[in-house]
Amino acid sequence: xxxxxxxxxxxxxxxxxxxxxxxxxxxxxxxxxxxxxxxxxxxxxxxxxxxxxxxxxxxxxxxxxxxxxxxxxxxxxxxxxxxxxxxxxxxxxxxxxxxxxxxxxxxxxxxxxxxx
Amino acid sequence: xxxxxxxxxxxxxxxxxxxxxxxxxxxxxxxxxxxxxxxxxxxxxxxxxxxxxxxxxxxxxxxxxxxxxxxxxxxxxxxxxxxxxxxxxxxxxxxxxxxxxxxxxxxxxxxxxxxxxxxx
Numbered sequence: 001x002x003x004x005x006x007x008x009x010x011x012x013x014x015x016x017x018x019x020x021x022x023x024x025x026x027x028x029x030x031x032x033x034x035x036x037x038x039x040x041x042x043x044x045x046x047x048x049x050x051x052x053x054x055x056x057x058x059x060x061x062x063x064x065x066x067x068x069x070x071x072x073x074x075x076x077x078x079x080x081x082x083x084x085x086x087x088x089x090x091x092x093x094x095x096x097x098x099x100x101x102x103x104x105x106x107x108x109x110x111x112x113x114x115x116x
Numbered sequence: 117x118x119x120x121x122x123x124x125x126x127x128x129x130x131x132x133x134x135x136x137x138x139x140x141x142x143x144x145x146x147x148x149x150x151x152x153x154x155x156x157x158x159x160x161x162x163x164x165x166x167x168x169x170x171x172x173x174x175x176x177x178x179x180x181x182x183x184x185x186x187x188x189x190x191x192x193x194x195x196x197x198x199x200x201x202x203x204x205x206x207x208x209x210x211x212x213x214x215x216x217x218x219x220x221x222x223x224x225x226x227x228x229x230x231x232x233x234x235x236x
Contacts, residue, residue, distance in 0.1 A: 033224060043207065043226040056223055091161065093224075104151055105224050107161035 004108035006092050012114045018080040021111045024073055025094030033105055034067055034077050035091040043091075049075065082115045089113070119143065120208050120227035127232050129198045136183070137193040137230045139208030148212045150191040151224070152182065155205040164206075167191055198234045205229045 005024040013019050025032050033048040047057040052069045060067070064083070069075040079086055089112050093105040121140045129135035141150065152164045167175045167182045175182040183192040195202055208227045 035226075042228045045223055045225060048223055089159065093161070095224075103149075104163040104166055106163070107153075110159055112159075 004092055004094050004106055006090075006108035006111050008111060009109060010112045010114075012116065013082055015083055015115055016081045017115075018078065019082045019086075019113060019115075021077040021090050021092075021113070023075045023077070023092030023108060025075070025092070026096075026106055027073065029094035029096045029106070030072065031095045031105070032069060032075050033091075033093040033095075034075070035093065037089045037091060037110070038087075046077070079113075082113075084115045087114050118227075119225045120210055122208055122227035122230050124230045125228075127230055129195075129232065129234055131200060131234055131236050132197055134194060134196045135198055135232065137195070137206050137208075137232065139191045139193065139227060141189050141191060141208075141210050143189075143210065143212050145212040148210055150182070150184070151209040151211070152180070152191075152193045153207045153209060153226075154202075155207065155229070156201075157204070161207075165193070195232075200234050200236060203232060203234045205231050 004026055007022045011019060030051050034046040036044045036046055044059055046059045047067045048055055049069045052072060064081060065079055067077045077090060089110045091107050091110045093107045095103050095105040119142050123138055127135060148169045150167045154162045154164055165175050165177045165180045165182050167184045174184050179196045181194045183194055207229045209224050211224045
């Protein structure tokens, strides 16, 4: 398996523009997580899905952020309009419930977003 | 309140020596899992080791072991025989509750991390 695939790897955009980050989870995984990493705040959980349904979006910073998972193999995180403070590395991760107990999440390579 | 606390922003260790990275957690759920991840300078997140709240023995994976003290709510990572390639950020994480299909649990919360530097 190729692992969790994120695109693009790097994105530079101007303030006010719409940004869409994409994620393809590992096949068979039914949990998908979006995280944001910054020096100041560390790794923050933004939202996670189970079987394509958003379970907890309490970490989404504000209405400018939205996430969707239209099917089991694809998710997007959209920022509209983007602001310089959104600059961060955004990680997507997926996991599956093994034996109905806790299991690790597998991370993508991340998307480094810079908003100028 | 923070769920995961890593009190050591940075640590130094001499090559070939052992090092312990601290992690304390806060939960009232009797069922939870604890994880350690490594993030080298290249940026990827690498899973290292897992400990379940009901596991009787401390987890071990090669040179990594987890010193799990449930009553103290601590889950320290021990790296034996440090190597230069161990220099990285290390994150402790916790998931509360079993991951049942369709359940509301399942979120994975991370600490702030510890930067480990291995000296030759």
